Amino acid sequence: MLLKQLTEAMGPSGFEDEIRDVIWRRVKDSVDALYTDVLGSLITEKSTSSQGPKVMLDAHMDEVGLMIVHIEDSGLLRFRAVGGVDPRILVSKPVAIGADRIMGVIGAKPIHLQKPDERRQPLGFHQLYIDIGAVDKEDANRVVQPGDVAVFTTKYGEIGDNCAKGKSFDDRVGCGILTEVLQDSYALPLIGAFTVQEEVGLRGATAVAHRVQPDIAIALEGTICFDVVDAPGHGQGTILGHGPAFTVFDGLTIADKRFLDFMVSIAQKNDIPYQFRRVRGGSNDFGSIHQTRNGVVGGAISVPVRYIHAPAQIISLDDYQNSIRLVKAILHELAAGAWTDAAASSL
Template sequence: MLLKRLSEAVGVSGCENEVRNIIREEIKDYVDEIRTDALGNLIVYKKGNKDKPKLMLAAHMDEIGLMISDITEDGLLSFKPVGGIDKRILVSKRVLVGKKKIKGVIGAKAIHLQKPDERKKPLDYKELYIDIGSKSKEESEKLINLGDMATFDTKYKEIGSNIAKGKAFDDRIGCLSLIRILKEDYDFPLYGVFTVQEEVGTRGAKVASWDINPDLALVLEGTTAADLPDAKEEGYSTVLGDGPALTIMDGSTIVDKRILNKLIEICEKKELKYQFRRFTKAGTDAGAIHLSREGIPTAIISVPCRYIHSPVSLVNLDDYKTATKLVHNFCQEIERGGFSNEKIN
């Protein structure tokens, strides 16, 4: 299953090769052009009527992770976070380190040895380490290099009522939607961009949008779902099973109202479930894209993801399917002339 392969692939920011190779192989026979730019973005192009708007669809390949920063004399690995990680969830998690995917476990001082005040706060990164079973620094250095990345060792599985469990659904679920769309044919210029380094500052999207300079853009994302018993409803952000989430504003952009209204119109007409994303602090690739050149009208379609930025996340596969249908219908609207080619006046 493609989502399983994408989820289990290693793609910490700056090391997206494995994910990129899976996607390239999957879409190479469906696009007219395919290339990788200097930063690592995978950019594909499908030809179409040049009198119609040029659309850029973007989904990021990278995931949060850890970077090895030191190897102690007894062979343990010190590390730093790559992207936003909750320190509270790190202890005892299984990880894969480096290109050889060396298995390890994140360890810390046993709770029996901790002082009372230590038990009341999350352990700092300097108090954590990755144990790969080595007896010495020399033994670890034969397997690990400083700067190697580590990712969570999580297997994909479908559970419950059409729920998928796995890592990196932010944003491998968006990548999957984009792959599905690229296998369709539309009569307008379409760029699909699988971006790099979103989790550390939307870096890939910045250079790709400047290069392509589209007339409009859609970002396909995974987003926070905090629909849990200890959270008030207004703090849920999104809810699993209520359809894809449309953003009005977040920490990096106010989305283009013309695109947003068209997405809502499509959902209402096609009877597609949708919801609004209610959490506004975080940002996405849209923050970089909409500021490129003289400005690019941009909107965001997200799949709710429970326990995001953790070793194990959950998504509702119906939300993903509906999000993909929404993007497909939006593309058909462009094909029918639903937007002009003048920055969607």
């Protein structure tokens, strides 16, 4: 299954080789051209000789992870975060290190040995380590070196009412949408960009946008979903199962209202449920893309992800499928000139 392959592949920021290979195999027979850039982003092209606006669909391949920075004499591994990882959720979590998937467990001082004031304080990275069962530093060095990266080991699985759990829906869910969308044909020039290093600064998307110079761009993302017990309405971000989410305002972007209204109208026309992302924090690759060269019109479509950036995350498969439907419908409308008509009427 596509989402299983995508979420279980390793690919923290700067180390996207494995996930890139998975995607390459999935899309190579559905596109006209396929290549990588210097940073490692995977770029696809379809129907580039067609008339119409050049559209770039973006999904970042990288996930948050951990990097080994020091090996203690005891053989325990010190690490730091690659991307936004909350240290409070890490204790006792299993991880896989490097291409050989060396297994380890994140440890800390047992609660039995903590002083009362220590128990009241959340653990920081300096209090955590990864235990791979090594007897000493020399033993650990045989299989792990500083600079190696680790990811969580959660397996993909479907649960509850058409939901799924996995380790890296941010943004393998966007990679899945883009992969599915590329299976169809569209009467316009289409660039599919699977980008690198989003979690550490939107770096891959910046380079790709400068290279391909799109007229329109849409970032496909997994986004904050905090719809659990006692979550205030304005702080929920999104709600699981309520459809793909449009970004209005985030840390780097204020949506182009004309294009936002256009995307909303396509959702309504096709009876696709949708919602608006209701928190300002964070951003996505469109925050970088829309600032390139003379500016790029477009926006972001996101799938709500509960427990985002955590070892185990949850999505609604209905939201995922509706996002695929929405993106395909938008592309067909763009090919038919609907956006040109909508933009002209708003002037």
